[in-house]
Amino acid sequence: MLLVIAYSRTARQSLRNVCRAHEETVLRQFGRVALLRGTEFGAFQALRLQEKHGEAVQIRRTEPFDEFGAVRSRVREAARAYEDREQQALPYTAFASGTDHPDAEAMKRTELFEER
């Protein structure tokens, strides 16, 4: 999928026009952001927008998020355990303290595994 983000009024309007004109290529649209099919036509429309608006249009390619490939099991377990906690008001830092769960600051510094 191609994620297209507008960073100006005119770019947003152009994006809306494209989405209206090519519904079959648009997977989702949220105002100034759209997800287009990862086809040549989707890329064509995205690149047209970039030609017209320069950096006021940002294009990213997205992939389905493979949580098992990209994320350590400890992180996944921490997410499950934290959502399952008994004390609702407990912040994660306190929750993780004294356990095997990964430290929040350390996680912030760690990039995900690359796609295999």
Next chain:
Amino acid sequence: MSEEDRPGHSMSKDETPGESVSDGERADRRASVTCRVGRKRFRGVAIDLAAAVDSGALVAAIRGSGGEPVADAEGPAITVECPEPGPLFDHVGHLHPEMGLRTKTALARAGRSRGMETPYDDELAAARDRLAALGTPDREREARRTTVEDHEQAVAALREQVAAARGQLQARREAGGDTDQAAADLREAIRELTEHETAAIAARQELAATDAGARKRRDRHEQRFELEDRIANLERDARAWLVEQLGDAYAEALDALPEATTPERPSADLFAADPVSGALAVARVGEPAAPIVLDCDRFDSAAAAHDWLGCPVIRL
């Protein structure tokens, strides 16, 4: 009052020293417009022109105002000397039966033409200043991207050329002929290809370096974007405020339209009046700087239209 001026005849002065002039006449003289059609000259605040004048050319002449005469292939050259039309002119400057009208927007502009200010104006000015201070986005990334694209395309073409030159050299060898030229051609093609491949790599690196700064540039885009939206909202609020302030005046103007020539209003909604009626009412509420072109049958004469509208009129 329009006067025709024959060629070679100079305009006589309209006042002699010591003669008293009414306020109305003084205002009229200030607002007086001069319109030249071919060799005829018309002057005043209420000008009746022959219907043979193209209204589009007349409107263009008003916009061009004092510059080159506007002429179309069929009609005479037209010039109009008058104050420069303001934004209100876009809405009510040319009244004709097929016109459209965004009534509320026009009414808001009428308010501005009267010098009205809104409670949003200070914030609007501040936001516009901040937007201007952000400057225009630089298009450097695109320039670099284009450079990469150009080099990549050159590389593709040159690869074909090298392949062709190789083929030529091979063919010469097999034919047993002189290979010197073909070999030289191949060397040259390879040299050019290498040059462009190197340039392409360098260009891609420059692009990557530029992209590293993209987030900061997008932050600025975002600031601009937020300001643009803010300004648009404030402008919308200001327009609504002006429409609210002028609603009564507009209603009164609609009611004052000549009964004989005014179509019945389609509904109670004031803003659903037909465009010509709406535009006339808006023009009356506003203070148009430039003369209005009247290309419809609402008034018997330019003088009647001028009396009703309160601004200079050129009637076709």
